[in-house]
Amino acid sequence: MAAHTDRHGVRGILAPAAALDRWLQVVLVALVATCAVRYVDRHGLGATGVLVLLGAAVLALAYATRTLLPGRTWWPTAWVAGMVVIWTALTVAAPSFAWCAVPVAFAVLRVLPFAWATATVVLMTLVVTGSWWRIADAPDPTLVAGPVGIALVTVIAYRTLERESQARQRLLDDLTDAQADLAEEQHRSGALAERTRLSREIHDSVGQGLSSINLLLQAAEQAWDSNPATAREHVNTAAATARDGLDEVRGVVRDLAPAELAGDTSGAALLDALRRAAPGLDAEVRVHGAPVALRPEIAAALVRTARGALANVAEHADATRVAVTLTYHDDEVLLDVRDDGRGFQPGPPSGPLRGRGLRGIRDRAEQLGGRADVESAVGEGTTVSVRFPLEVAR
Known part of the structure; x- marks a missing residue:
């Protein structure tokens, strides 16, 4: 010992x-x-x-x-x-x-x-x-028994104190090690969560923007000879989308809301961002209730959710009609993206959502205190809904 x-x-x-x-x-x-x-x-x-x-x-x-x-x-x-x-x-x-x-x-x-x-x-x-x-x-005989007894009791007593002190020190060392392990695990979890967040933001901002640019340029190529005016319009829209994508990249790096939402106090910028969420896709955008200025991170989450959902529609749904509805209730704001496409069979409400984009929509909503729902059936289209508590931006 x-x-x-x-x-x-x-x-x-x-x-x-x-x-x-x-x-x-x-x-x-x-x-x-x-x-x-x-x-x-x-x-x-x-x-x-x-x-x-x-x-x-x-x-x-x-x-x-x-x-x-x-x-x-x-x-x-x-x-x-x-x-x-x-x-x-x-x-x-x-x-x-x-x-x-x-x-x-x-x-x-x-x-x-x-x-x-x-x-x-x-x-x-x-x-x-x-x-x-x-x-x-x-x-x-007491001259022998007395000193021997005192010495024996003293040594045994302090031997016991030593062992208790060492046992206490071992417990403290174990606690220190456990705290160090916990701090390391929290660091790893935080790093993983940050990587997941960045992956989701890049997917729903940069990724969807690039996908839209690709679709626009393909459409421009097809109409280049037969309809030059339409082709130029597609190219101009792709250029605007590229500029928005650059702003998105800067916003993700700085962990900020999309640039077009900065300083939005009336909700008009949010509505414009939703209308531009899927260039080249004819989506009807409607607003119900009185628009109010939202917290920047909530407004950004609504725009990125719309982009992710509309990108899924463009790539997978084969839909003829798409509607984006933003509804302001007294206590929450609700975004619905509905299409009449081929649909799919989603898993249980508590289970994983199909596709990286849908998982990102759910994770983002939960991190901001909201909720994401997906309703779909084969041949009956899909509805992606996201709701957040309504907190007016200060």
Whole structure:
């Protein structure tokens, strides 16, 4: 099991407890001072007393030296080993210093890995037991059971804390990884959605425009010799459609509504755009209700829906009549594209729509809070309907 490691080379089970350093030093200084005063009071200030006081001062000041060499990974181990050696010498000379074993043992747990910390605490416990046993008037089993029990409980308790801390850290790491995976998946989904949107917009704007230009030029070629005036009219219409297509490309790139709808406040531009939605196709365009200015993205969706539906009529329906109806209700705007062509058998309402254009119409409507419906039967024509909540442009 991996131990904690900080930037100073500390690897012990108490490594995360940064504030513990200060409290250990305060407790250690208080205990060292108390034990030193007690020793001088009982034994006087002889040669041994001077050495004891000097050792006590070194032990009290030693804690502050650990951060002097933060870049050396060996320094914390050497520091705690020196602390243990000085404490052992003091305890052998004056058993009252055995009380200092508590902060010293915490320092050991703070620095050393668990196995080495356990071995060191066991040796310190033997030193405490031997020192107290040496000055006892009679054999006292509590001098053995007490230090051993305290050391055992301390080590086991902080071993448990270490395992809980590591388990919590693993959970945090798993959560971080899961969040990173989720963010990556959202990025992929967003990229896919954007590609789908661009594909749909290009299909219903640039693609349908090019298809119309192709049909117009084919018609002009057929009438070039027999009816030059009609041929020129088709060519002029194709040129106008090409110009509109260029504006559409720019609008798609900038994620804007079709250029002809910019600044439309009366709905007239929308009606003109619907009339030009399928050049070369004789479609009747009707408006019911009082026209109002719509949000640009809604107006753009209506135009692109009409273009996609009329392109399907021109390519697949073999229709003789086509009607485009724009209806303004109090709470919604409705676009219907009806033809009397060959029709087809659509899937269930919740299923996929036939063809890329019809799928694009449905997806666009749903993204803008609307709904698309297709009604058709073989030999009975087709009706494509799109409705959006009516929100007047501000």
